[in-house]
Structures are given as C-alpha cells and as structure tokens.
Amino acid sequence: MSAPEKLVIATRASRLALWQAHHAQSRLRALYPDCRVELLEMTTRGDQILDRTLSKVGGKGLFVKELETALLDGRADLAVHSLKDVPVDLTQPFALAAVLQRADPCDALVSNTAASLDDLPAGAVVGTSSLRREAQLRARYPQLLVKPLRGNLDTRLAKLDRGDYAAIVLAAAGLQRLGLSERIRSVLPVDLSLPAAGQGALGIETLASRTDLRSWLEPLVCRETTACVLAERAVSRALGGSCQVPLAAYAVLHADELFLRGLVAEPDGSRVLRAQARGAADQAEALGESVARDLLGQGADAILARLSSTDA
The missing domain is CATH 3.30.160.40 (Porphobilinogen deaminase, C-terminal domain)
Incomplete structure (x- = not known):
C-alpha cells in the first residue's frame, strides 16, 4: 500500500490533549516524511461542563463525541485519545485502530504541603476527578475529606495552588508529558490506587471502514x-x-x-x-x-x- 499524502488528526484543544496529538503527529511524520499531518483542534462537551462531575453529565464519552463527528463527516482521518477516556463499548462505525506504548499508568499525589497522603492531617481536603480514585482514597484514608475536582490539568493545579485543596490526585502520565514531573510529591502504588483501564496509554480511533489507516498506523502499535x-x-x-x-x-x-x-x-x-x-x-x-x-x-x-x- 502506498504511503499517505495527507492525514488530519482530530484532538481536544487542552494542553495535554494537544501534547498527545503532537506526539502522534511526530511519529507519523517520522514514518511518512512526505505526508502532510495536520491537527484539527476541537472543544468537547466534556471540556465545557466544569461545574459537575463526569458521572453526573454523561461520562467519559463526552470527550470523544465531537471528535467522532469529525471522523464521520470527513474533516479528520483519526482521533487521538487518552485511552482511559475512550468508552469500552466502542462500536461501529468506529474502531480503536492503534494503541501506543504506555507511559506511567499510576496515579500521583500533588501537594504544596505534604509529601505523601500519610502526611495529611485529619480533615484535609483532597481533590480528584474520578470515583475510582475517590473510593480507594476513602477506603484507605477515611479521615481525609475527598472532594470532586474538574477542569483540565492546569485548572486543577491552579485550584490546588490557591488553597482550595490540601492535595490533589492526578494521573502521573499527564504531569510527566507536560514537563510537570516536579509537581509530583509521590506516585501512588497500585495496591493503594489501582489505575483505570487504559490509564497512561494513547489510543487512535478511526472509522472501522478505513482499513488503509489501520495499515498505516500498524508501526505505531505497541x-x-x-x-x-x-x-x-x-x-x-x-x-x-x-x-x-x-x-x-x-x-x-x-x-x-x-x-x-x-x-x-x-x-x-x-x-x-x-x-x-x-x-x-x-x-x-x-x-x-x-x-x-x-x-x-x-x-x-x-x-x-x-x-x-x-x-x-
């Protein structure tokens, strides 16, 4: 099969999503130097609704629907996602065409006052965006007050820095990808905070009918x-x-x-x-x-x- 001439990647416009899209873009350009690989930046409902938890507004699918529309109407050839945001019941006409090598799958503690969860005093407020993390934190540290935390990564860090939370728990991979590893006070072991399915991995979604794309993406598969x-x-x-x-x-x-x-x-x-x-x-x-x-x-x-x- 001949090399592609042009590929358009649909991506959310957040800083982390753009890092992920640029990563895929650079990998594809390395594979196909004569191919024009462009980004189509989009804002999803998941990015717009920040006053309620994901579980209350429709779940992680809110981060992919607009990107899927771009695939359907031909504005984009592929979409790059954090795999933990991709619904597990992905069905026709869409397909998960490639899973890239995983980064750190663990959760990380970020705090300006504590080096670990054990250092936090009773009643300290810990922010997290997922029920998975919340439940595990509550089970191990019932003395802490776990509260919801929405927004992109920079917004969450800003809420911590202005004192809304004593600590927040985020995916380690996101911090590392954006050059913010120094903000990590400790990486939580998996027996304390078991990761979400697909955490730390990037997935590339395409239309299932695009067998040409699947062939072109094959070298990226881990x-x-x-x-x-x-x-x-x-x-x-x-x-x-x-x-x-x-x-x-x-x-x-x-x-x-x-x-x-x-x-x-x-x-x-x-x-x-x-x-x-x-x-x-x-x-x-x-x-x-x-x-x-x-x-x-x-x-x-x-x-x-x-x-x-x-x-x-």
Missing part, C-alpha cells in the same frame, strides 16, 4: 500495551464500566503471561472488592472477563445495580 489494555477494558466492559462506577483494572505482561487485577468499590469506600488472575497474552479479553466474573461473584452486581439506578 503489542505489550495492547494486550494489557485489552484485558483491562474487558473487565470494564463486562461490568458495564463507566464514570458512574468506581471500577479499576490494571494488567502487566511478563514474558507471554498477563497478570490482571480488577476492583469494584462503593463510592464511599465502605466496601472494596478485588480480584486477580493470570493468563496467556493472546487470551487477554477472556482473562478480563474471568476477573469480572470473580468480582460479580463477590457481589459487584449489587453495587453496580444500585449505582445504575441512582444515576438513572
């Missing part, structure tokens, strides 16, 4: 990361995962074996269900479904049903 996130997203998919559910899934690959951990929790942290399993990398989705069944067997279905009815 096999190890793809296997891990397939397992993680399978856990989330089997449990109907969304922003409304405190749900985590994280896999690592050793040789050809995946080690997958999953978690479902009550939002207040009063109950945290955990499951784990090992399996072959080429059976990633089956492994994810197995971990999901384990969680359901422990009672995750009751938690999920109650949260779904509450949000309905």
